[in-house]
Amino acid sequence: QSALTQPASVSGSPGQSITVSCTGTSSDVGTYNYVSWYKQCPGKAPKLMIYGVGNRPSGVSNRFSGSKSGNTASLTISGLQAEDEGDYYCNSYTRSGTYVFGTGTKVTVL
């Protein structure tokens, strides 16, 4: 069970949109719509940002959106703000009945 593949870093200027990709296989991302995204700030526990591919929990800004195409899921942050900086991780349910996280992406606001 290999970790899902994410870019190590993504950056953008305030107000811009950025997209973080999460590539898995037909045994996880490609088959199940149980893809979720988490944001982690330094020294803090991760926080759920997106679930079920593209659903936002209550309290999460509508600037965050998620999608999926084939074996790749994506998190888009529009209208980038300084507070969006942090590490972002994707997660997927797998055919084995377990879960797997992505390698993580550091988002930087320039």
Added chain:
Amino acid sequence: EVQLVQSGAEVKKPGESLKISCRGSGYNFNTNWIGWVRQKPGEGLEWMAIMKPDDSDIRYSPSSQGQVTISADKSISTAYLQWSSLKAPDTAMYYCVRGVSGYFDIWGQGTMVTVST
């Protein structure tokens, strides 16, 4: 308020045993999945194990299978993660999580485990 409260930091020697805990409150502990996520210093998140207290359905990641044991005491709404013989590479922050329909909506504050001579 729905929350998961974990036990405090631990410092252990290689070969020692350890059991850390995670108490759930504000929701029906027995009917929700509860799991553990590891984060080694400076590294990413790694999913370890999950269980449903009500029917004892337990699943482990391939790398965690045989290395740790997940369990729960329904009477006190508490989940556990235990090691019989710790190793230096077990040094990490461990988070407990509530699993709901394929995602983890509630996270504990984390328990730092340090294994060192």
